[in-house]
Amino acid sequence: MSGYEDAAPYEQARWHADDTYEPLLSEKDATTVEVESSLPDDLTRDELELPDIPEPEVARHYTRLSQMNYGVESGPFPLGSCTMKYNPKFTEDVAAHPGAQVHPLREDVDQQGVLELCYELQDTLARIGGMDAVTLQPPAGAAGEFTGILVARAYHEANDDDRNEVIVPDTAHGTNFASAAMAGYDVVELPSDDDGRVELEALEAAVGDDTALLMLTNPNTLGLFERDIADIADVVHEAGGLLYYDGANLNSLLGKARPGDMGFDIMHFNLHKTFATPHGGGGPGQGPIGVVADLAAFLPDPQVRETEDGSYERYAPEHSIGRVHEFMGNWLVLVKAYAYILRHGDEGLENVSEMAVLNANYVASQIEYEVPYGPFHHEFVASADADAADVAKRMLDYGVHPPTTKWPEIVDEALMTEPTETETKSRLDDLAAAFNAVAAEDPDALETAPNRTTARRIDQASAARNPRLSWHALDDE
Amino acid sequence: MPYATHPPDELDAMLDAVGVGDADDLFDIPDDVRFDGDYGIDAHTEREARAAVEGTLDGSADRVEFLGGGHYEHYVPSVVDHLSLRSEFLTSYTQYQPEIAQGFLQALFEFQSFVVELSGLAIANASMYDRSTALGEAALLASRVRETSGDTVLVPDSLPDRVRSVLENYTEGPGLAVETYPTADGTVDVDGLRGAVGDDTMLVYAATPNARGLLEPDLSAVADVAHDHDALFCVGSDVVALSLLEAPADYGADVVVGDASVLGMPTSYGMGLGIFACREEFLRQVPGRLVGASEDAADNRAYTLTLQTREQHIRRERATSNICTNQAWVALRTAIHAAWLGPQGLVDLAEECVTGVSELCARLDDLDGITAPVYDGHHFREALVATDVPAADVAAHLRQAGFALRTVDDGGEEYLAVCVTDANRDRVDDLVDAVAAYGGAR
Numbered sequence: 001m002s003g004y005e006d007a008a009p010y011e012q013a014r015w016h017a018d019d020t021y022e023p024l025l026s027e028k029d030a031t032t033v034e035v036e037s038s039l040p041d042d043l044t045r046d047e048l049e050l051p052d053i054p055e056p057e058v059a060r061h062y063t064r065l066s067q068m069n070y071g072v073e074s075g076p077f078p079l080g081s082c083t084m085k086y087n088p089k090f091t092e093d094v095a096a097h098p099g100a101q102v103h104p105l106r107e108d109v110d111q112q113g114v115l116e117l118c119y120e121l122q123d124t125l126a127r128i129g130g131m132d133a134v135t136l137q138p139p140a141g142a143a144g145e146f147t148g149i150l151v152a153r154a155y156h157e158a159n160d161d162d163r164n165e166v167i168v169p170d171t172a173h174g175t176n177f178a179s180a181a182m183a184g185y186d187v188v189e190l191p192s193d194d195d196g197r198v199e200l201e202a203l204e205a206a207v208g209d210d211t212a213l214l215m216l217t218n219p220n221t222l223g224l225f226e227r228d229i230a231d232i233a234d235v236v237h238e239a240g241g242l243l244y245y246d247g248a249n250l251n252s253l254l255g256k257a258r259p260g261d262m263g264f265d266i267m268h269f270n271l272h273k274t275f276a277t278p279h280g281g282g283g284p285g286q287g288p289i290g291v292v293a294d295l296a297a298f299l300p301d302p303q304v305r306e307t308e309d310g311s312y313e314r315y316a317p318e319h320s321i322g323r324v325h326e327f328m329g330n331w332l333v334l335v336k337a338y339a340y341i342l343r344h345g346d347e348g349l350e351n352v353s354e355m356a357v358l359n360a361n362y363v364a365s366q367i368e369y370e371v372p373y374g375p376f377h378h379e380f381v382a383s384a385d386a387d388a389a390d391v392a393k394r395m396l397d398y399g400v401h402p403p404t405t406k407w408p409e410i411v412d413e414a415l416m417t418e419p420t421e422t423e424t425k426s427r428l429d430d431l432a433a434a435f436n437a438v439a440a441e442d443p444d445a446l447e448t449a450p451n452r453t454t455a456r457r458i459d460q461a462s463a464a465r466n467p468r469l470s471w472h473a474l475d476d477e
Numbered sequence: 478m479p480y481a482t483h484p485p486d487e488l489d490a491m492l493d494a495v496g497v498g499d500a501d502d503l504f505d506i507p508d509d510v511r512f513d514g515d516y517g518i519d520a521h522t523e524r525e526a527r528a529a530v531e532g533t534l535d536g537s538a539d540r541v542e543f544l545g546g547g548h549y550e551h552y553v554p555s556v557v558d559h560l561s562l563r564s565e566f567l568t569s570y571t572q573y574q575p576e577i578a579q580g581f582l583q584a585l586f587e588f589q590s591f592v593v594e595l596s597g598l599a600i601a602n603a604s605m606y607d608r609s610t611a612l613g614e615a616a617l618l619a620s621r622v623r624e625t626s627g628d629t630v631l632v633p634d635s636l637p638d639r640v641r642s643v644l645e646n647y648t649e650g651p652g653l654a655v656e657t658y659p660t661a662d663g664t665v666d667v668d669g670l671r672g673a674v675g676d677d678t679m680l681v682y683a684a685t686p687n688a689r690g691l692l693e694p695d696l697s698a699v700a701d702v703a704h705d706h707d708a709l710f711c712v713g714s715d716v717v718a719l720s721l722l723e724a725p726a727d728y729g730a731d732v733v734v735g736d737a738s739v740l741g742m743p744t745s746y747g748m749g750l751g752i753f754a755c756r757e758e759f760l761r762q763v764p765g766r767l768v769g770a771s772e773d774a775a776d777n778r779a780y781t782l783t784l785q786t787r788e789q790h791i792r793r794e795r796a797t798s799n800i801c802t803n804q805a806w807v808a809l810r811t812a813i814h815a816a817w818l819g820p821q822g823l824v825d826l827a828e829e830c831v832t833g834v835s836e837l838c839a840r841l842d843d844l845d846g847i848t849a850p851v852y853d854g855h856h857f858r859e860a861l862v863a864t865d866v867p868a869a870d871v872a873a874h875l876r877q878a879g880f881a882l883r884t885v886d887d888g889g890e891e892y893l894a895v896c897v898t899d900a901n902r903d904r905v906d907d908l909v910d911a912v913a914a915y916g917g918a919r
Contacts, residue, residue, distance in 0.1 A: 012577060020778040021579055025587060025816055033820040037721055037828055038835075039855055043692055045723050050594060050820040055556055058816045062560040062584070069580030071568035079570055086480050087568050090523050096558075099534030103544040104747035106537075106881045113536030114746055120533070127516045139606040139749075140802040142789070150646055178789035178799035182617075184650030187794040225505045255512065256501075262510045272802065276480075280806025281581040282571040282766065283604070284748065301642070322642035326547055326609040327747025330804075339530045343479060345520025351478035354500040361495045361503055375505045396577050404573070407790075422480045425487040448774070453576040456774035463771035463783040467760060469600060471590040474770060474778075 080416025130260025131290030144287025223376030233263025255350025545896025597724030607749025613647025690859025700729025
């Protein structure tokens with residue numbers, strides 16, 4: 001019988017102490033200090049209670065926590081639509097360069113290095129996206145979406161064109177819906193056709209005088225290229241709307257296709273996906289947006305341009321929407337992404353996408369689960385014959401991170417898998433073996449998984465029913 | 478390609494398995510939208526790429542910064558880099574599989590706990606992008622939880638334009654208005670606030686330290702004005718200041734926002750870490766990630782992202798926010814820095830922010846033609862300085878001498894602004910000398 005007991009050994013670190021895997025710092029030592037200050041008493045607190053731990057024990061605490069955490073360097077991380085590829089080490093060193101540590105409120109003349117990098121990256125991303133202008137400011141992909149929608153709104157308003165709807169396909173990322181709603185739009189959901197793509201007739205029925213924007217991911221979250229994209233763009237543009245490209249899946253198109261050439265008017269780049277800046281357990285990301293020429297005047301303040309004397313300056317575009325971050329977002333992410341792009345060059349970037357797509361197709365060819373939609377690119381969505389969440393938990397026991405589960409919803413028990421280009425064939429074989437070993441198990445047996453991770457299956461319902469969100473919430477126990 | 482090369486035999490085996498002769502055959506892209514041009518980007522070796530980017534960055538001038546203005550530098554101990562750069566942290570994703578991500582979840586839980594302790598409020602999330610987006614989210618939260626009608630956010634007239642611009646972008650969607658109440662002598666004019674507030678006010682915002690570097694003397698009066706009109710009271714601050722100051726919940730804050738990148742991050746051109754804390758009754762309206770404690774199947778305590786039905790990937794257009802990727806790794810760095818300092822270290826660091834600027838002001842005030850600070854009151858890190866000659870001229874002179882300082886327009890008067898922390902305090906003598914030298918040369 002194939003089962004996790006027979007698989008290659010994997011065991012995540014576990015620092016067991018009483019009923020916890022690693023005590024909180026506050027459980028190791030919570031110290032209350034009396035606050036003495038030159039300020040008057042009515043401005044200050046009387047005391048402050050926090051852990052008081054010497055540096056060696058701080059180092060041990062966080063080292064233990066790191067050992068109880070899984071990253072790309074721990075093993076394959078094929079989380080669909082998240083592009084968890086290897087993060088080149090040298091980019092961290094570049095970001096640590098003293099020249100990157102500049103205060104944003106210096107005058108332009110004193111921050112020429114920063115501005116030159118911003119200018120070059122604006123230009124480079126514009127060429128990669130087939131766009132005319134790029135803002136680097138949005139601090140994450142969802143912030144890029146929000147910014148792009150604000151730009152679209154400003155454009156329509158400048159044309160005295162009152163439009164209140166954003167159309168989003170049912171397979172889109174949740175952020176598309178949420179970003180449109182935050183910007184004040186009504187969201188119209190577009191059902192996919194039987195092939196998993198946008199259906200032109202349904203789109204024609206959905207667009208109209210109220211359509212401000214269609215948001216599209218291409219390839220979509222099933223990994224499928226929207227082959228009708230030129231017609232889709234025509235339909236939206238003829239209705240007076242704009243077309244927004246969600247850059248989450250750009251890792252499949254480098255050197256192969258550009259959103260601007262497909263008819264998109266606005267796009268965001270997820271630098272932490274396509275350009276390999278580390279995701280850091282949930283950020284910092286960075287979500288620059290590119291736009292066509294007609295929209296450039298609405299981009300956030302500031303943009304960076306080259307002056308006649310060859311220096312660089314910040315300026316506010318003529319009809320700027322203003323700011324979406326107090327400064328330039330997560331600047332160090334910009335530095336890392338730029339270094340990554342220079343390292344690769346044209347051929348290297350095209351090879352990134354070719355290998356990302358080959359690796360996805362190779363894994364799909366090696367697994368037992370059905371993959372109902374294709375031809376796919378950098379990711380595929382398999383359909384498990386057991387509860388996909390249980391499958392994912394068992395895959396953890398094989399020392400691989402599982403795919404994104406139960407989404408998109410048009411695939412039953414979806415396992416959305418994106419191996420990325422930085423896995424070797426033998427690692428891809430490990431990943432496929434993990435899929436297949438789980439597929440061979442009794443679905444009921446999966447409910448006890450995982451067993452080899454730091455924590456066993458966690459009770460999600462109780463966490464939500466009885467929220468305990470800080471040290472103090474645990475004091476009473 | 479540098480980071481993924483399949484040897485030729487393995488590449489052939491994979492292409493065979495997939496059934497194509499070339500990886501390019503796998504791209505299902507119609508010819509009319511195929512890209513057959515070049516980006517025009519040359520490949521670089523690692524050494525070349527590093528030299529190219531570092532060479533560009535070296536184009537910025539060498540300046541001793543006394544800037545502040547919303548972004549503050551404190552010395553970051555080496556332990557922060559060495560621990561946070563451990564790849565298990567750095568290269569991980571959002572904790573969608575909590576069983577294999579206990580380490581990061583616990584670190585975020587400890588970060589939330591730190592913000593809870595400092596704010597005095599029951600709930601803190603795992604991070605926002607920066608202080609300005611956190612304020613924007615506070616306005617949106619207020620519009621969701623306030624029971625009576627009302628659509629106006631009141632902010633002080635000294636709120637920096639950059640922050641106000643972000644706030645206005647967040648509030649435009651739901652049709653909220655951002656209006657201003659007056660300050661007097663650098664702090665909240667409570668009578669003026671009473672005149673500005675109304676039944677349509679849903680949120681009153683005040684910062685301490687504020688944009689003039691002053692600690693607000695009576696925020697409980699501000700809280701009373703807000704609460705008398707059924708508006709929420711939102712306080713802006715940062716985690717160093719809050720280590721010394723009275724917890725905002727104790728004088729009536731309903732929401733606390735602000736910056737936590739003052740700990741854990743180098744200057745980094747304004748990278749932020751927004752904090753967001755609020756009263757427990759708003760729990761299900763909180764934006765962003767929340768880490769909670771639970772139990773696993775072995776009956777041990779375990780951590781997990783929780784109350785995710787608030788979030789975009791579940792609730793879509795009805796989510797409390799669109800935020801997905803946030804600032805988790807920055808929060809980890811802040812938590813490590815705070816742990817390294819400990820409670821006394823935090824209090825001492827904050828106290829240094831009080832004494833440092835006060836000492837600099839006293840020395841500048843002794844110089845001819847300089848009045849420092851402009852406003853009476855207790856300053857934190859920053860203060861405005863009045864100069865007999867135009868402040869811009871003084872700043873320009875100081876720039877020639879190797880310093881970076883900014884000027885601030887306050888009610889039509891232009892002042893020099895100074896910012897002192899542990900990171901530049903050893904250059905205060907040089908700054909005073911440079912200001913004195915300019916005075917003598919006039």
